[in-house]
Amino acid sequence: MIHSFGKCVGCHMPRIAKSAESGDIHSHVFVTLLPKDTLENSAIPNSCQSCHKHKDEDPKKLQEDLEKWQKASSSARLAAKKNY
Numbered sequence: 001m002i003h004s005f006g007k008c009v010g011c012h013m014p015r016i017a018k019s020a021e022s023g024d025i026h027s028h029v030f031v032t033l034l035p036k037d038t039l040e041n042s043a044i045p046n047s048c049q050s051c052h053k054h055k056d057e058d059p060k061k062l063q064e065d066l067e068k069w070q071k072a073s074s075s076a077r078l079a080a081k082k083n084y
Contacts, residue, residue, distance in 0.1 A: 035059035035066065 038046040038059045048054045048062045 035063035039063065 033044060033046045035046045035048055036059075037044045038049070046059060046062070048066070049057065049059065054062060
């Protein structure tokens with residue numbers, strides 16, 4: 001599942017550019033490359049699989065997990081808003 005809110009760089013600046021080593025330079029566009037982007041075009045790496053924790057996971061499963069997390073987060077935000 002999605003982890004660690006404190007590490008923005010991991011998802012928003014994934015190591016996808018290459019110099020002497022494969023994937024050794026962070027992207028500087030600060031855009032999350034989603035698993036669905038990889039599913040649509042296999043030449044596009046995604047932020048989730050650039051991490052050692054998810055590198056061998058199926059992009060389809062990663063996208064499903066991301067969507068579940070986003071839905072739960074939205075529900076929690078709406079519930080918190082109603083309490084104010």
